[in-house]
Amino acid sequence: MSNTTDAHDLNRQALALAELVELAARDERLSAALATLDVTGLEGHMDPAGLRAALAEAVLDEQRESRTAEAERRAGAAGVTLAHRCRCGCSGINHDDRITDDGRIPCAAVGCACMDLEFAPA
Known part of the structure; x- marks a missing residue:
């Protein structure tokens, strides 16, 4: 250029x-x-498509943070860490990145039918 x-x-x-x-x-x-935005992580143009992509990423980040906080709350209540096993046998870390509308954190492991993260007793 x-x-x-x-x-x-x-x-x-x-x-x-x-x-x-x-x-x-x-x-x-x-x-x-505009005052609320932190543009340090934004890439590309701030046209409608770029803003929609940034919004989708911000929503996903918020969902992951909410899920992590809830999973940590559950782990703390059970006296374990997130790496501890759920009643389904999978690690708490293997559960979905998002909380469902009704507050569940289903397992994301392939073939596991667990519908909610519930830590097994330590």
Whole structure:
């Protein structure tokens, strides 16, 4: 890429940011949403497709965090670690990354029919 192209791309970026600043100054909801975003992990363009991908990733991250917190709570209540076995025989770590709508953490091991993580007594 030439210096002229780099300068042109930087100018387009600066103009786009200036437009975003102006829009955010006029729209309180947009301003609040932008203030909440941590863009350090975002890659690619912030067009609708890029924003949808970032949203999907953020939702999945939140689901994984919720699942981990719940699995750790269950492990703590049973006096074990996440690596301990569930009643199905699989490790607690092998259970799904997400909690179902009704609060279950099904096993993700192939062929296991366990519908909820329940640690076996230590």
